[in-house]
Amino acid sequence: MGRSALDRETARSFARVALENILRRYPYKLDHMMAGAGDLAGPAAWHPVFCGSYDWHSSVHMHWLLVRVLALYPDLEDAPRIRAMLDAQLRPDAMAAELAYFRRPDSRTFERPYGWGWMLKLQAELLALARHDPHATLWAEACAPLASHLSQQLSDFLDAAAFPVRTGTHYNSAFALVMALAYARIHQDLALRRAIVRRAHRWFGHDQKYPARYEPGGDEFLSGGLTEAVLMHAVMDGCAFAEWWELFVPGQAELANWLTPVTVTNRSDPKAAHLDGLNLSRAWCWRLLEPALPDPLRPLAIRAWSDHIEASLPQAAEGEYVSTHWLASFAVLALAEPIGG
Template identity: 80%
Template sequence: MGRSALDRGTARSFARVALDNILRRYPYKVDHMMCATGDVAEPATWHPAFCGSYDWHSSVHMHWLLVRLLALYPDLDEAAELRDALDAQLRPQHIAVELDYFHRPGSRTFERPYGWGWVLKLQAELLALAQQDPRAAAWADACAPLASHLSRQLAEFLDAADFPVRTGTHFNSAFACVMALAYARATQDTALRRAIVRRAHRWFGHDRSYPARYEPGGDEFLSGGMTEAVLMHAVMDGSAFGQWWEMFVPGAAELANWLTPVEVANRSDPKTSHLDGLNLSRAWCWRLLEPALPESLRPLAVRAWSDHIEASLPYAVAGEYVSTHWLASFAVLAMAEPVGG
C-alpha cells in the first residue's frame, strides 16, 4: 500500500468533480454568528476563495484535492484548468478577506478545528508542489498569512485543551492534529508541532483496549479510535508505537468492526451519507497504519483497505451532491496519502 493507488482515469474523474465543486456557489451551508441586525452577506463576500463546494471546509479540501492531483499527475488532461482555477481562487486579495473574517466578532473560532486542519494541510501541499511548479509558489505565498494565523490559533487552542473530542465528525481532535502536523513539519513550525505531540500523548497515551464495538455513530465519517491511532503513529517512533498499539488494540471480535466496511442505508441524507466517508477514512487509516502493525495483522489491514475503498469509492463522483461535494478528498487520502509522510 505504500505507493499511490490512484490511476490516471480516476484522477481525471476527481479533477472534474473538484473543479465543478469549487465553482458551484449554491447550495451553500453558512456557519456564521450574527452579531447585529443586518450582519449577513452572500458567501462570496466573506469567503471569496472558499465559497463553493457546499460549505467552507469542503471548499478548502477540494482545493487541496486539486493541488494533490497536480502533484500526482502534473500532465493530467485537466491540469491547465486546475491551475487556472487555483490562480483565480487563491489570490492574495481573496485570502486577505478570508483572514479578515477570522478577526470579526464571533468568528475567532470559525471552523475550529476541522477547517483549520484542512487549511494547514492545503498549505503543506502547496509548499510541496511549489518545489516543482512555479505557479504553486504563488498560491502558497497567497495562503501563507491565513495558514500562519491558524497555526498560531491552533497551538494556543491545543495548549488549553485538557480533553480531546473523540467523536468521528468535524470536531474530532486527532484528525485536525494529523492534518496540521503535515504543515508543522513542512514549515518547521516548532510551536505547533510541540503542541500536537504534547496533547497527543496526554490525550491518548494511556488508552487501553479501545472499545471499537461502540463505533460507528450514525453520522460519523471518521473512526475515533483509528484516527487516534494514526495520530499516535505520527508522533511516536516505531518501537514506541508498537508498544502503544499492543495495549490499545481492541480485542479480536471488536477489531473485526474496523475491518468490515459499513453499509450506507440512505445516501440522499447529508448525515447518513457520512458513512461513505467513514469507509474511505478507515481505508486512509489502514493505509497509514499497515506498515507499523504486527505481521499477523498486516494482511488483514491490506484487505480492509481494499474492501473499504471498493464499498464507497463510486459515490465520490457519481452520488448525490451531499456526497460528491467532499468525498473525493477522502478517497485520495485513502489511495494516495504518502505513507510515513
C-alpha cells in the same frame, strides 16, 4: 500499499468533480455568527475563495484535491484547467479577505478544528508542490498569512484544551491534528509541532483496549479509534508506537468491526451519507497504519483497505451532491496519502 493507488483516470474524474464543486455556489451551508441585525451577507461576501462546494471546509479540501492531483499528474489533461482555477482562486487579495473573516471577534471558533486542519493541510500540499513547481509558490504565498494565523490559533487552543473530542465528526481532535501536523513538518513550525505532540501524548498516550464496538455513530465519517492511532503513529517512533498499539488495540471480536465496511442505507440523507466517508477514512487509516502493524495483522489491514475502498469509492464522483461535494477528497487520502507523510 506504499505507492499511490490513484490511477490517472480516477484522478482526472476527481479533479473534474472538484473543479465543478468549487464553482457551484448553492446550496451552501453558511456557518456565520451574526454580530448585529445588519451583519448578514451571502457566502461570497464573507468567503471570496471558499464560497462553493456546499460549505467552507469542503471547498478547502476540494482545493487540496486539485493540488494533490497536480502533484501526482502534472501533465494531466485537465492540468491547465486546474492551474487556471488555482490562479483565479488563491489570489492574495481574496485570501486576505478570508483571513479578515477569521479575525472577526465573533469568528474565533469558526471551523475549529476541522476547517483549521484542512486549511493547514492545503498549505502543506502547496509547499510540497512548490519544491518542484515554481508557480505553486504564488499560491502558497497567498495562503501563507491564513495558515500562519490558524497555526497560532491552534497552538493556543491546544495549550488550553483539557480534553479531546473523540466523536467521528468535524469536531474530532485527532483528525485535525493529523492534518495540521503535515503543515508543521513541512513549514518547520516547531511551536505547532510541539503543541501537537504534547497534546497527543496527553490525550491519547495512555489509552488501552479501545472500545471499537461502540463505533460507528450514525452520522460519523471518521473512526475515532483508528484516527487516534494514525495520530499516535505520526508522533511516535516505531518501537514506541508498537508498544502503544499492543495496549490500545481492541480484542479480536471488536477489531473485526474496524476491518469490515459499514453499510450505507440512505445516501440521500446528508448525515447518513457520512458513512461512505467513514469507509474511505478507515481505508486511509489502514493505509497509513499497515506498515507499522504486527505481521499477523498486516494482511488483514491490506484487505480492509481494499474492502472499504470498494464499498464507497463510486460515491465520490457519481453519487448525490450531499456526497460528491466532499467525498472525493477522502478517496484521494485513502488512495494517495504518502506513507509517513
